[in-house]
Amino acid sequence: MPIWLHPEIRAVFFDAVGTLLFPNPSAPTIYAEVARRAGVELSSADVRTRFVEAFRKQEAFDRAAGWVTSEAREHDRWRVIVSETLAGVPDVDGCFLALYEHFSKPTAWKVDPCATEVIQRLAERGIRVGMGSNYDARLWSVLDGFPQLAPLRERTVVSATVGFRKPATEFFREVTRVAECAPNQILFVGDDLDNDYHGATAAGLTAVLLDASNRPHSVNRLNNLRELTD
Numbered sequence: 001m002p003i004w005l006h007p008e009i010r011a012v013f014f015d016a017v018g019t020l021l022f023p024n025p026s027a028p029t030i031y032a033e034v035a036r037r038a039g040v041e042l043s044s045a046d047v048r049t050r051f052v053e054a055f056r057k058q059e060a061f062d063r064a065a066g067w068v069t070s071e072a073r074e075h076d077r078w079r080v081i082v083s084e085t086l087a088g089v090p091d092v093d094g095c096f097l098a099l100y101e102h103f104s105k106p107t108a109w110k111v112d113p114c115a116t117e118v119i120q121r122l123a124e125r126g127i128r129v130g131m132g133s134n135y136d137a138r139l140w141s142v143l144d145g146f147p148q149l150a151p152l153r154e155r156t157v158v159s160a161t162v163g164f165r166k167p168a169t170e171f172f173r174e175v176t177r178v179a180e181c182a183p184n185q186i187l188f189v190g191d192d193l194d195n196d197y198h199g200a201t202a203a204g205l206t207a208v209l210l211d212a213s214n215r216p217h218s219v220n221r222l223n224n225l226r227e228l229t230d
C-alpha cells in the first residue's frame with residue numbers, strides 16, 4: 001500500500017481542475033478560437049503566456065484579500081482574466097460570456113480515464129471520497145456530464161460556496177466537516193503545490209501532489225492518478 005494511504009486515512013478528497021478534470025480543448029486553444037470568431041488571430045502560445053500572467057495577478061489579488069471568495073468574485077476573476085488575455089480583441093465582454101458559458105458545459109472537459117478505477121478501489125477499501133475545488137457553481141453542471149464522478153458529488157466542496165478558497169485553512173475546515181472525520185484521516189490529492197498540498201497540510205490534512213514533471217519536490221508526489229491506489 002502506498003505510504004500516503006496509511007491505515008488511518010478514512011477519506012480521500014480530490015482537487016477538480018488539473019487533477020480529475022481537464023479542459024478539452026485546452027484553455028489557450030479555446031480562447032484563441034473565441035478571439036478568431038471575433039476577428040483576431042492569436043497564437044495559442046501567445047494566449048497561454050497572457051493567460052498565465054493574468055491568472056497569476058488574480059492569485060495575488062486573492063492572497064491579498066485573505067483568500068475570500070464568492071460566486072461574484074469568481075465571475076469577476078474570470079472576466080478580468082479573459083479581458084487581459086484577449087486585450088485588443090473587439091467585444092471582449094461577448095468573448096467573456098462565451099468562454100464563461102463554454103466552461104460550464106461537460107463538453108468543454110474530459111476526465112482522467114483512470115478516475116473510475118481509482119474511485120472504485122478507494123470505495124472497496126471503505127474510504128470516503130470527495131472533491132475540494134476552487135471552482136464555482138459551474139462545477140455542478142460540468143459534473144452532470146460525468147457519471148463516473150458521481151460518487152464524489154455528495155462530498156463536493158466548492159470554494160465560492162464556502163466563502164474561502166484554497167489554500168485557506170477555512171476551506172479545508174469545511175472539507176474536514178464534510179468528510180466527517182479528523183483532519184489527519186483525510187488525504188487531499190491535487191496538482192497545485194501551494195493551493196492543494198501546502199493548504200491541506202497547513203490545515204492538518206495529509207496530502208499528495210499530482211505532478212508528472214519530475215521537478216524535485218520534498219513532498220509526497222504522484223506521477224499520475226493511478227499511482228494513488230497501485
Ligand SMILES: [Mg+2]
Nearest residue numbers: 015017018191
Ligand atoms: Mg488543480
